Structures are given as C-alpha cells and as structure tokens.
Amino acid sequence: MIKIRPVAAPSLLRFIKLEQVCTRPCHHAVAPNEYTDVPKYPPIVDMSRRAKKKRLKTAWHDKITKLPTVEQKLMELNLPKYYGYWSGHLIDVCPKLLGLNFIQYATRTHVVNGLPEEYYSDVKNEAERLTTAVTDKVEHLIHLNYNCPLSRRSFGPGRASERHSTQNFLLGLHRLMASTVDSTVQHIKESVVDMQPRVEAFWILGGLPPDEMLRKTRKNYEPSKELENDLIDRTMQGVSTPRLGVRVTDGLPEVVSRDDPLATSAFVPDNKLDPRAFGFWPGEKKEHSQLWLHSREFITKFVEEYVTELTYPLVQQSAITDGQRWNFSVYQLNTCTLHSDLATNNPHNNILWLGEEQVLFENGVKGLNAEVLTALISMYLKKGIERDNPTPHLGSYKHLADHPASEEYREMFQSHLHDLFSGRGRHFMKPEMYLWEKIYKKDFNTRFFEARRRFFENHYKQKDPGQRRLDEYSPIYIPKAKRKDRRVKYKPMLDSEELYKYH
Incomplete structure (x- = not known):
C-alpha cells in the first residue's frame, strides 16, 4: 500500500490507488453477427435534383398526415413561411x-x-307539405322587409x-x-x-x-x-x-x-x-x-x-x-x-x-x-349520415384540448394559432427593396461606403426574407418575477409535433 504524508501546504500532485477507482471489470455486449443468410442492400434512389425535391415534398406531406390534431396540421402548413x-x-x-x-x-x-x-x-313529399303551411308567413316576411322600411x-x-x-x-x-x-x-x-x-x-x-x-x-x-x-x-x-x-x-x-x-x-x-x-x-x-x-x-x-x-x-x-x-x-x-x-x-x-x-x-x-x-x-x-371513422388521419384525440402536452403549452399554441388566422399583418412587415435602394445600391452602386446590412446585400448574415420559417426567432425572455424555475430564463420554441420544446 502506498502512503503519503499529509502536508499543510496544498499539494500539486496526489497519488491514489487505481484499484480503488476501477473495482468493476470492463465488459461489453456480444458483437452482432456481420453476416446474414439473405443479403440486404440499401435502396437505390435517384439522386437527381428533381428527384430530391420530390422526396422532400413527399416527406413533408407524410409528416402533416401523421400529425394527430387539426391545430398541429394547420401550424405545420404555416411553418415554412414566416411572413405567409x-x-x-x-x-x-x-x-x-x-x-x-x-x-x-x-x-x-x-x-x-x-x-x-x-x-x-x-324528403320531397314532406317539403311540399310544409310549403303550404309556411306560404302565408313568407309573404308577410317579404312585405315586412321590402315594402315597409323598418x-x-x-x-x-x-x-x-x-x-x-x-x-x-x-x-x-x-x-x-x-x-x-x-x-x-x-x-x-x-x-x-x-x-x-x-x-x-x-x-x-x-x-x-x-x-x-x-x-x-x-x-x-x-x-x-x-x-x-x-x-x-x-x-x-x-x-x-x-x-x-x-x-x-x-x-x-x-x-x-x-x-x-x-x-x-x-x-x-x-x-x-x-x-x-x-x-x-x-x-x-x-x-x-x-x-x-x-x-x-x-x-x-x-x-x-x-x-x-x-x-x-x-x-x-x-x-x-x-x-x-x-x-x-x-x-x-x-x-x-x-x-x-x-x-x-x-x-x-x-x-x-x-x-x-x-x-x-x-x-x-x-x-x-x-x-x-x-x-x-x-x-x-336533408339529413346527414354518421360514419364509422370520419377522421382517419387524426389521432385518438382530434383537437388540441386533449393533447398530452401541458396546459400552458396548449394555451400558448392555441393563442399563436389564433393570431395567425386572425388576418392581421405581422408586427414587423416583410422587408422589401425600396425604389431608391434599387437605383443607388443595386443597379448603380453609388453608396459603397455604407455598411451592408440589408437582405439583398452580401454580408455574413444575408438571408432571403421569403425563406424565413415561422419557428426561426430568438427565444422569448422570461422576467425573473414570472419564472417557475429560476434556471429557465427563456420560453421554449414553437414545434408542430410537441407544441413547444427547447432546442
């Protein structure tokens, strides 16, 4: 056994026995067999640009179809475009x-x-019978609305x-x-x-x-x-x-x-x-x-x-x-x-x-x-008919109220969806190239001394506003007085599958 005398001053190097740390032998699972009776080949896919775009579109459509609630489907449809x-x-x-x-x-x-x-x-016979009973009332209603100003x-x-x-x-x-x-x-x-x-x-x-x-x-x-x-x-x-x-x-x-x-x-x-x-x-x-x-x-x-x-x-x-x-x-x-x-x-x-x-x-x-x-x-x-499975592409819970996420997340998600479908414009309008910018910056570069910060100018953060997604935004800060957990300073980000989640 190795013994080290304690000293008053802090030591720069200490020795400990390795046996006291690694007391459990190292082991791992048995390696799986690399060989199979029937060969398995990866699928052969078309790598052309047209085929790649089609696969991405199909994957997005399948994702929307699999979402369990109507509100989540609507949100996913709007996620690709921040400004609509x-x-x-x-x-x-x-x-x-x-x-x-x-x-x-x-x-x-x-x-x-x-x-x-x-x-x-x-329903024709019943409709004809009710027509004779309601004719006088309809005549009175017509006279009231078209012949007597109210x-x-x-x-x-x-x-x-x-x-x-x-x-x-x-x-x-x-x-x-x-x-x-x-x-x-x-x-x-x-x-x-x-x-x-x-x-x-x-x-x-x-x-x-x-x-x-x-x-x-x-x-x-x-x-x-x-x-x-x-x-x-x-x-x-x-x-x-x-x-x-x-x-x-x-x-x-x-x-x-x-x-x-x-x-x-x-x-x-x-x-x-x-x-x-x-x-x-x-x-x-x-x-x-x-x-x-x-x-x-x-x-x-x-x-x-x-x-x-x-x-x-x-x-x-x-x-x-x-x-x-x-x-x-x-x-x-x-x-x-x-x-x-x-x-x-x-x-x-x-x-x-x-x-x-x-x-x-x-x-x-x-x-x-x-x-x-x-x-x-x-x-x-004319009466409707009741179908066995009227919503086959929805989950067991059709709407957001029954989603397993927390109530806070459901309320935030519903509020965000209502804002989207209210028909109001965004708080910040979509950036556009003004006429003077097209003349003096794009067509004739006469303001080359100005810093390049606009979306149509070449700089390290350049991005087309039309490509901005709805879930691309800075996390919302939570004031200290409203925090449920002091360590959580920001709200989670929007997500169509889990409603909200931290990235």
Missing part, C-alpha cells in the same frame, strides 16, 4: 373576366346544369339599403324555416347558425407553367438548367363571406359514388394560366355544412387540407340569392390534392350541380313561387 405564402386570391365579390374556366381547373370541378332530383326524393338605414344609398334588407330577410327566413322543420328533424334543432362567417380555402395548385423571370433564373443557374420549363405549383387562397351558414354534426350523404364516371372522368377545362392574370375554429362539434345562404355570387366551395387525400366525398348545399332571385346548388368534393401533377393526372374530379335562376316573388309580393320554397325546405330536411 404569396398566394393567388379568388374572392367572391371580385369576379374575374372570363375566369370561370380557370376556377374550374383550379378546383378540378365539373359543372352539371340542374339539381340532382333523385337526391331529394326522400329603420333609417332603409333610406340610405340604393345598394346599401338593398344589402340591409336582404340580410334581414334571409335571417328572418332562416328562423321561419328552422321553426317549421324543427318538429320534424332533429339535426336542425341542434344546428349552429353563423352570421356572415369568414370562409377561406387554401390549397396548392400544380401543373402551371413557370413565368418568364423564373425561367430565366433557372436557365442562368447551372444546376437547374434542366428544370427550365418544368411546371410549378402556385398557392391559392379562396375567400367567401356568406350571409348565413348552418352547421350540423353529421355530414350529408354523397350524391354519386366516388367511383362513378361523373366523379372520375367528367370534363374539366384545361386552363393553365398563371393566377396572377386573373370560417369556424377547430374543435367545433358542428363541423359539417348543411346549408349556406349567399347574397352575392360565390367563387368556389373548395375547402379542405390539400396534402391529405379524402377517404370519402364531402357534400355541401348552397343558395345564392338577393332575396328575390334564387340559385340552388349542390357541391360534392371528391378530391382536394391538386399539387404537383395531380391537377391534371388525378383519378377523381369534383362535381357542382347548379340549378337555374328562379324568382321567389314579383314586385309587391305578387306570384309567390312555391317551387323555390320547396327546394329550400328540402335542403333543410
């Missing part, structure tokens, strides 16, 4: 000249003239007065219809009514030719020369504001089968022009549309997640009206994935049944059209 996507807008109040063919192509919709009569055959707003400008009368009439008509059919059907009694909701649709449309600027950029960049004329994807945003919406628990039954020739091989116009030439929250139990009443023309009813294909068709009823003239329609959504080449090479297409324009009444409540009331009551009476 540059989208082509289709707005119902701004119809484009000769834009019908493009809208049909952008939504892959086949239009059928006339409503499907056999679809309402089971407020000073009715004496305003012609267009504003008409909108005000139409809104009041549609609300009163819905109350009358709901109270009439409420004793017959249960789903209307339990329905939820939305007044002027903001209905928005977002999807990626593929199969569009590149613009001239993108074509030149690809041509002048060596790795992308072969992609010069490749078709591109454009993000599309559809906006509509119906006067009134009725939501129920169960979705409507399909009009035709998803394998019907009308849903697989119907004619859809091929209009590949660049689009630049032309609402309720997740968690609601009443998530299916029963009926939409519009006071003006609408662009589209194409609303779904664009990376996950439907497993069964969705059906929606609509009525376009100004109170006097009515157009009824039924829309069946069979496909919603239109990115890449699926805009043209898609085994399914959507169908719109559009009825002819009908007049409910003439001036002064003359000649009340009972057929319009029968068609409207039939839409109220």
Whole structure:
C-alpha cells in the first residue's frame, strides 16, 4: 500500500490507488453477427435534383398526415413561411373576366346544369307539405322587409339599403324555416347558425407553367438548367363571406359514388394560366355544412387540407340569392390534392350541380313561387349520415384540448394559432427593396461606403426574407418575477409535433 504524508501546504500532485477507482471489470455486449443468410442492400434512389425535391415534398406531406390534431396540421402548413405564402386570391365579390374556366381547373370541378332530383326524393313529399303551411308567413316576411322600411338605414344609398334588407330577410327566413322543420328533424334543432362567417380555402395548385423571370433564373443557374420549363405549383387562397351558414354534426350523404364516371372522368377545362392574370375554429362539434345562404355570387366551395387525400366525398348545399332571385346548388368534393401533377393526372374530379335562376316573388309580393320554397325546405330536411371513422388521419384525440402536452403549452399554441388566422399583418412587415435602394445600391452602386446590412446585400448574415420559417426567432425572455424555475430564463420554441420544446 502506498502512503503519503499529509502536508499543510496544498499539494500539486496526489497519488491514489487505481484499484480503488476501477473495482468493476470492463465488459461489453456480444458483437452482432456481420453476416446474414439473405443479403440486404440499401435502396437505390435517384439522386437527381428533381428527384430530391420530390422526396422532400413527399416527406413533408407524410409528416402533416401523421400529425394527430387539426391545430398541429394547420401550424405545420404555416411553418415554412414566416411572413405567409404569396398566394393567388379568388374572392367572391371580385369576379374575374372570363375566369370561370380557370376556377374550374383550379378546383378540378365539373359543372352539371340542374339539381340532382333523385337526391331529394326522400324528403320531397314532406317539403311540399310544409310549403303550404309556411306560404302565408313568407309573404308577410317579404312585405315586412321590402315594402315597409323598418329603420333609417332603409333610406340610405340604393345598394346599401338593398344589402340591409336582404340580410334581414334571409335571417328572418332562416328562423321561419328552422321553426317549421324543427318538429320534424332533429339535426336542425341542434344546428349552429353563423352570421356572415369568414370562409377561406387554401390549397396548392400544380401543373402551371413557370413565368418568364423564373425561367430565366433557372436557365442562368447551372444546376437547374434542366428544370427550365418544368411546371410549378402556385398557392391559392379562396375567400367567401356568406350571409348565413348552418352547421350540423353529421355530414350529408354523397350524391354519386366516388367511383362513378361523373366523379372520375367528367370534363374539366384545361386552363393553365398563371393566377396572377386573373370560417369556424377547430374543435367545433358542428363541423359539417348543411346549408349556406349567399347574397352575392360565390367563387368556389373548395375547402379542405390539400396534402391529405379524402377517404370519402364531402357534400355541401348552397343558395345564392338577393332575396328575390334564387340559385340552388349542390357541391360534392371528391378530391382536394391538386399539387404537383395531380391537377391534371388525378383519378377523381369534383362535381357542382347548379340549378337555374328562379324568382321567389314579383314586385309587391305578387306570384309567390312555391317551387323555390320547396327546394329550400328540402335542403333543410336533408339529413346527414354518421360514419364509422370520419377522421382517419387524426389521432385518438382530434383537437388540441386533449393533447398530452401541458396546459400552458396548449394555451400558448392555441393563442399563436389564433393570431395567425386572425388576418392581421405581422408586427414587423416583410422587408422589401425600396425604389431608391434599387437605383443607388443595386443597379448603380453609388453608396459603397455604407455598411451592408440589408437582405439583398452580401454580408455574413444575408438571408432571403421569403425563406424565413415561422419557428426561426430568438427565444422569448422570461422576467425573473414570472419564472417557475429560476434556471429557465427563456420560453421554449414553437414545434408542430410537441407544441413547444427547447432546442
């Protein structure tokens, strides 16, 4: 045994016995066998630039599909763009000249003239019976809203007065219809009514030719020369504001089968022009549309997640009206994935049944059209069907409220999502190149003495603002008075899978 005499001064070197430290023998697991009976080769993948981009896109789509809640899917869709996507807008109040063919192509919709009569055959007799009982009340409602001014707003400008009368009439008509059919059907009694909701649709449309600027950029960049004329994807945003919406628990039954020739091989116009030439929250139990009443023309009813294909068709009823003239329609959504080449090479297409324009009444409540009331009551009476697994791409918990993360993380995530979908701009606007900068810095470098800090100037932190992600930000500092743990100085970062996590 080695003995060392202690000294008063601190020693620079001490000796200890190695046996006292390593008392356990070293060991490791048995090495696995390197040889197998059947050879295993790595998969052979295409390493071209086009194939790599396709694999990245497919992996992102699979990630979105596997996320368990609606809110997480919505957040993941918005993560790639901090300042939002540059989208082509289709707005119902701004119809484009000769834009019908493009809208049909952008939504892959086949239009059928006339409503499907056999679809309402089971409720037609009941609708005709209720029509005779409600006719007098409808005449009184028309006289009240169009012949008797109720407020000073009715004496305003012609267009504003008409909108005000139409809104009041549609609300009163819905109350009358709901109270009439409420004793017959249960789903209307339990329905939820939305007044002027903001209905928005977002999807990626593929199969569009590149613009001239993108074509030149690809041509002048060596790795992308072969992609010069490749078709591109454009993000599309559809906006509509119906006067009134009725939501129920169960979705409507399909009009035709998803394998019907009308849903697989119907004619859809091929209009590949660049689009630049032309609402309720997740968690609601009443998530299916029963009926939409519009006071003006609408662009589209194409609303779904664009990376996950439907497993069964969705059906929606609509009525376009100004109170006097009515157009009824039924829309069946069979496909919603239109990115890449699926805009043209898609085994399914959507169908719109559009009825002819009908007049409910003439001036002064003359000649009340009972057929319009029968068609409207039939839409109220049509009952949805309950499906075994209506949300196969969601987890056992459909919404964020049941997520296993902590309550604090769920509240922060929900608040962040509400801010995104509120329609307000970012606190800091997206950086842009001003005209004087393009002249004096980009085209003619006359200010070379200034420090290079802008995003279009070459410096070590240069980055395109369009490539900034939503989860790329500095961690938020937590004041000392609000810290639950003194060692934790910053909040966790946003994450679509775990809601929030520390990097």
